[in-house]
Amino acid sequence: MSGTTSRSTPTTASESAEGPRRFEGRRIKAAIVGAGAIGRGSHLPALAELAAAGEVEIVAGVDIDSAAVEKLCADGGIPHAYTDLDRMLREQRPDLVTIGTPPTLHLTQSVAALRSGAWVWCEKPPVLSLADFDAVEAEEGTDGGPYASIVFQHRFGSGTRHVKRLLAEGALGRPLVAHCQTTWYRDAAYYAVPWRGRWATEGGGPAMGHGIHQMDLLLDLLGPWSEVRAMTARLVHDVETEDVSTALVRFENGALATIVNSVLSPDEVSRIRVDCELATVELTHLYGHSNDNWRITPVPTAPEADVAVWRDFGPDVPSSHLEQLRELIASMRAGERPRSSGADGRTSLELISALYKAAFTDTTVRAGDIGPGDPYYTVLHGGAPGWAPAATEEATA
Numbered sequence: 001m002s003g004t005t006s007r008s009t010p011t012t013a014s015e016s017a018e019g020p021r022r023f024e025g026r027r028i029k030a031a032i033v034g035a036g037a038i039g040r041g042s043h044l045p046a047l048a049e050l051a052a053a054g055e056v057e058i059v060a061g062v063d064i065d066s067a068a069v070e071k072l073c074a075d076g077g078i079p080h081a082y083t084d085l086d087r088m089l090r091e092q093r094p095d096l097v098t099i100g101t102p103p104t105l106h107l108t109q110s111v112a113a114l115r116s117g118a119w120v121w122c123e124k125p126p127v128l129s130l131a132d133f134d135a136v137e138a139e140e141g142t143d144g145g146p147y148a149s150i151v152f153q154h155r156f157g158s159g160t161r162h163v164k165r166l167l168a169e170g171a172l173g174r175p176l177v178a179h180c181q182t183t184w185y186r187d188a189a190y191y192a193v194p195w196r197g198r199w200a201t202e203g204g205g206p207a208m209g210h211g212i213h214q215m216d217l218l219l220d221l222l223g224p225w226s227e228v229r230a231m232t233a234r235l236v237h238d239v240e241t242e243d244v245s246t247a248l249v250r251f252e253n254g255a256l257a258t259i260v261n262s263v264l265s266p267d268e269v270s271r272i273r274v275d276c277e278l279a280t281v282e283l284t285h286l287y288g289h290s291n292d293n294w295r296i297t298p299v300p301t302a303p304e305a306d307v308a309v310w311r312d313f314g315p316d317v318p319s320s321h322l323e324q325l326r327e328l329i330a331s332m333r334a335g336e337r338p339r340s341s342g343a344d345g346r347t348s349l350e351l352i353s354a355l356y357k358a359a360f361t362d363t364t365v366r367a368g369d370i371g372p373g374d375p376y377y378t379v380l381h382g383g384a385p386g387w388a389p390a391a392t393e394e395a396t397a
């Protein structure tokens, strides 16, 4: 093992004063932080595939659980296992750091990686608040990287690419009304784990932890939202956060959407439906999608030739971590800001923050309303009575 559990001097912003790194003619050096379910199950396989293609070299794994990181490295043929992120950054100087640790760590680990000069690919939820998101963004390079991007793998793959293009080109007419549904089921044992269902450790309930993927995809398809109204409830689980939320969203393009996020729905589904003037587009799946999960239903008068084009999704490329990572690597080589970073990576967190504020204050919240000084900018419960943890309520009373 290359690392120790002792604390080491943090890397500083000055270390990235060398300017953005260039990757022409060489493999991108990647490190995996977090050897848990998503690190092992998604980050390692995606990086390994790109390593086999000669694009990347996985130089290190990091986890505070030494047995877990040793196993990750042994299984993945990764030469260096660390239990200390700062030490790994200093000794290995990776170009890319993938983060698959619990949400409370995303802020400090993203900042540490950026300060060392590495690009970041961090799991959802990005961080626990818009303030934290802006703090990460402030550490990015200004010209050519390094940039921090968020894992939103449902945006990638042939289905999303095809439908996004149809919508952007106006092929289906104007989008009019949409539904966005993440109705999942989690039992009491799931919430018996102490960090689940709490604001401080998860940032929010199913709106933040589960529904974020479909809301992010809805925003990716329909573009900027302009206002939201919402309701939340705790109906089943013994949690601090909500276990169900509903929202009404108006988009800048005029479309209206309903959103439902739950962890109490026995018949689980992830679903997006967009009714446009000329056709309804529908995506029905659970944790990922391929072309077969999409359905396009035209108006009766639509020309057959047009419908054939709309329904031609091309070769099937399922949504996956690998597809997003491929695009990220291409952005790194081009020295360009990747999709799902900056304003594009912030959009679903802003909608979720607004959803909570709208629900807890019984008001309509407009895009851009939540900034520094707003209680919902720094914590998603906003100190709301009945929702914030008791100690926070007393402190803000």
Ligand SMILES: NC(=O)c1ccc[n+]([C@@H]2O[C@H](COP(=O)([O-])OP(=O)(O)OC[C@H]3O[C@@H](n4cnc5c(N)ncnc54)[C@H](O)[C@@H]3O)[C@@H](O)[C@H]2O)c1
Residues within 6 Å of the ligand: 033, 034, 035, 036, 037, 038, 039, 062, 063, 064, 065, 068, 085, 100, 101, 102, 103, 105, 123, 124, 125, 151, 153
């Ligand atoms: N994109 C998706 O579809 C998807 C799916 C599942 C989970 N996730 C996200 O991935 C993240 C991790 O979830 P998970 O299910 O893999 O959790 P997990 O508990 O299985 O793994 C987390 C790992 O992080 C390690 N860790 C804890 N503190 C650390 C530290 N200071 N430094 C390094 N490692 C540390 C733990 O030891 C553990 O091995 C969460 O943000 C979760 O929301 C995303």
